Structures are given as structure tokens and as C-alpha cells.
Amino acid sequence: MRVTGGTLRGRHLTPIRGLHIRPSADRVKEAIFSLIGQDLTNARALDLFAGTGGLGIEALSRGASSVLFVDKAEQAVRSIKRNLKQLGYEAAGAVLRRDLRQELPWKHPFIRDGVDVTFLDPPYGSGLIPGVLQELCQRRLLRPSSVVVAESAKDETVPEQVEELTAAKTRLYGETKVTIYRTA
Numbered sequence: 001m002r003v004t005g006g007t008l009r010g011r012h013l014t015p016i017r018g019l020h021i022r023p024s025a026d027r028v029k030e031a032i033f034s035l036i037g038q039d040l041t042n043a044r045a046l047d048l049f050a051g052t053g054g055l056g057i058e059a060l061s062r063g064a065s066s067v068l069f070v071d072k073a074e075q076a077v078r079s080i081k082r083n084l085k086q087l088g089y090e091a092a093g094a095v096l097r098r099d100l101r102q103e104l105p106w107k108h109p110f111i112r113d114g115v116d117v118t119f120l121d122p123p124y125g126s127g128l129i130p131g132v133l134q135e136l137c138q139r140r141l142l143r144p145s146s147v148v149v150a151e152s153a154k155d156e157t158v159p160e161q162v163e164e165l166t167a168a169k170t171r172l173y174g175e176t177k178v179t180i181y182r183t184a
Contacts, residue, residue, distance in 0.1 A: 006061030
């Protein structure tokens with residue numbers, strides 16, 4: 001696993017051992033940023049089901065001002081913190097251990113004023129994407145012109161629209177489906 005673009009391009013991330021975590025493949029990360037844009041200057045981002053933090057770290061490398069990383073596994077939280085420290089992004093990244101089936105951390109200072117980009121990569125087949133999209137909208141966490149990137153299994157059904165979020169693009173990369181939602 002490596003950073004595929006921006007100021008950290010080519011730097012390697014420390015993987016998580018022993019958990020059933022499926023990090024986004026480098027080619028999928030490259031494709032995501034081709035779809036949403038390479039330049040995230042001053043964007044606020046949210047990386048849900050963050051695993052190693054690869055997508056959020058990509059956002060920081062491409063100019064995001066801050067990223068809130070959320071994962072329920074203690075090993076994942078430690079790995080993200082280690083990767084942020086190793087790459088010099090400790091101040092720009094906050095890491096929370098939270099089970100997102102309970103509730104989003106909507107009061108956290110990093111996202112209280114809304115986010116520009118959200119990465120949503122739950123375990124494939126978990127059925128969590130519709131509920132998280134709904135909560136993002138209900139909690140008013142999305143700014144105007146926000147983008148939500150949802151990764152799922154290629155045969156998993158995801159909604160076309162949830163409140164102000166509309167699926168703008170869907171692409172398949174092997175077993176992975178990437179759906180890009182934009183606010184109306």
C-alpha cells in the first residue's frame with residue numbers, strides 16, 4: 001500500500017496485520033481521485049470505516065486541510081495514528097474509535113462545520129451504506145458541493161438518491177464498485 005498522488009506520492013503505509021481489512025487497491029485509489037479531482041486544497045474530509053487510513057491520507061497528500069478518520073477496530077486506529085505520525089500529518093488528522101452502526105461522530109470539531117469529501121468503505125455486503133448516507137444528510141454534515149465516495153462489492157445494491165445526495169457516477173474495478181455521490 002502506498003500513496004498514489006500529491007505531495008506524499010510513492011510513500012508506503014504501514015499495513016494492519018491480523019484483521020480482515022480490505023484496503024483500497026492502489027489502482028482503485030487512483031481511479032477515485034480521477035473521478036473526484038486531484039486537487040483537494042483546503043477540503044475537510046471524513047474517512048469512515050477507515051482501516052489503514054489510505055483514502056484519508058491520499059486526501060491529505062492532495063491538499064485537504066483536515067481528515068477525521070473513524071474505525072471501530074483498535075488495531076486500525078493504532079495503524080492510522082502510526083501512519084499519520086510517520087508521514088508528518090498528526091495535526092491534520094484526528095482518529096476516533098467508533099462503531100458507525102451506532103452513530104456518526106457528528107459533534108467532532110474537525111467536521112462540526114461540515115465536510116467537503118467523505119470516504120465510505122464499510123465491509124462488503126454489510127448493508128451499511130444507505131444508513132450512513134442517510135445520517136450524513138440528517139446531521140447536516142455535508143457542505144454544498146460535497147462529494148461522497150462509497151466503495152462496495154460490485155454486486156451490492158446502493159441507493160441512487162438519499163435526500164440531497166445523488167449518485168453521479170458508478171464505476172467497477174474488479175470486485176469493487178465505486179459510487180460517487182454529489183449534493184444537489
